[in-house]
Amino acid sequence: MKFMHLFKKELKEMLTITTIMTMVFTVVIMVMAGSAMSGAVEDAKEESGEITICNLDDTEFTKAVLKFLENPAGGDKNEVKYVDIQGDDYSKELDRLDIKNVVIIPKGFSEHIENSEQATLIYVTKMTSLSSFSNISTGSSNAMNLINAAVKSAFYNSKVNSGALSDKEVTMLEAPITIDETTIVADRSEKVAASLIVAATQMSNMFLPICVFILVIYSSQMILNAVATEKLDKTLETLLSAPVSRLSVLSAKMLAAGVVAGLNAIVFMFGMSKMTESVTNMTSESVDNLDEILKNLGLTLSVGDYVLVGLQMFMTILITLAISLVLGVLVKDSKSAQSYIMPISLMAMIPYMLSMFVDINTLSPALKYVVYAIPFTHTFTAIQNVMFDNMTVFWGGFAYQAVLLVVCMGFAVKVFTSDKIFTMTLSFGKKKQKEANNED
């Protein structure tokens, strides 16, 4: 009985309207994020299943192979899109045809097979993002496997059935085709497998979002706790009644938090560059000149790129500080302080998760702009935008963040320099501010 009495009291204290609102907000945000993720993953899946072929070796043999590709024995029918690649500038051609990858059957393909020589297939991929789902191409891999199987089958029928095989023909039967892979990033291309590039850049792709996420939460907690503690301990009243301007108090607080957060950003960026370097070195042991290839593809960051990404990160931190400062003012007691960080955590979590798995630029327009409205998104995508030459998106995001920073800072200054610093409270649906009652 007494336990229940105590339990009810504890529950009542913990389950406040703020906690409930936070829960509701969390659910809404998570549902939105989930729907965005599943939509994006579905799109990626659909896109990855597409087979695009360019048959430059227009022979009866390749026609038969492609027929097999469309109707594989014992398998589901494949929808194959045929395109015409004109010239060697694959980047331009893929852009012209608006496709992400293509399997090219080069001229002389059949002749090589007929001469019992390994034939080469050209596989061209255009990478538009480092996120996991945007680089899956099950359709093309499937196509290459099927072409291999078709060639094997044709070769088997024509050679094995005709009698004994030479050593060269046995080797040929084991691996009738080789794949010549080309990967394109923006307008740069290199003869390297996209999977290798993804493997080499995976660490940096995973690491930056984690860094940004930690920084956002860290900065947010730092300033929110600083303001909330000063308010609850009434040291803020002491300070604001001292011969020092409120703007100086605010600026000092923001600058100190900005310096600490900026230091963190620099340390994280330094750590990331060192880690990326180590990972690239490790991967390049298995492939000659991988670091050179990554550099040529623009997938390594120059000092200038690090500065740009660092600037974007710093901008995000300043926005976080301004929002957290206002949230800190709203804190009524030490218990509620943590719940006020929740909106920022959730706002950071959406782009954090999305940027790791999907290319945000490829989301549906409505969803894309909702995600872009979250200021942190632009920092999560900053490295990829720099690497993939999406500088319009980068600077657009930067400009948006700058405007948002001015708005948030303006609001923070307004709160800090007015009575609101002492009287502002959140009242979910209750009668508007009971300020007078809060005062003695």
Add this chain to the structure above:
Amino acid sequence: MENVLEVKGLSKQYKPGVYASQDVTFEVKKGEIFALIGPNGAGKTTTIRMISTLLKATEGDAVVAGHSILTEPEKVRENITYLPDEAGAYKNMKGIDYLKFMAGIYAKDAASAAQFVERGKEICGLGDRLNDKIGGYSRGMARKLLIARAIMSRPALAIFDEPTSGLDIINALDVRRMLKKLASEEGMSFLLSSHNMLEIEYVSDRVGIIAKGHLLEVGKPKELIEKYEAQNLEEVFERVVKL
């Protein structure tokens, strides 16, 4: 005697018809201890916060050492110190560093800052404990440090909300004696706010009784006791509020 504080028709309205304090008028003379007494929600803290330039007055004005809270809040802050009720200090700071930090804000140069710190050390009487972090202080020790901080810069007007809250009887008595001494010997003026009528009766030169945002009565404790034929200030308060 010159007035250090002149409060004229000071009001704080939060929304139409809702006043936290209304048309409050009084003055504090140089070397005087003036106390605002009243129940919870009477408007004491709001009045004090307006005088301390923390809240903006919606009507009226207050002039501190010749400077208006409306037009020269920076100048006002140079002449006051404010000690809120149940105020804390920076827990991760050492006591001595807190005094140095606050001295740095109030002093015009390094020499004055050093003087303020020496005076602060003397007033708080915390000795070697000043080298400990404030987080480890008892409530009483922290309060003594804060009182020292508020007095060390010799402001024209020191504003204390519940000056002895958290202090034991001995320390509270010490503080009361110190306030009286500072007022009489150094000419410092004090504006106090308290629920503790006995303390106010002992320490104040004049009191203002405030209820529901209105200043109902102002006078010397003895005169008020006589006027209302009461035994003490508590009875005066009761009678004034009931009127």
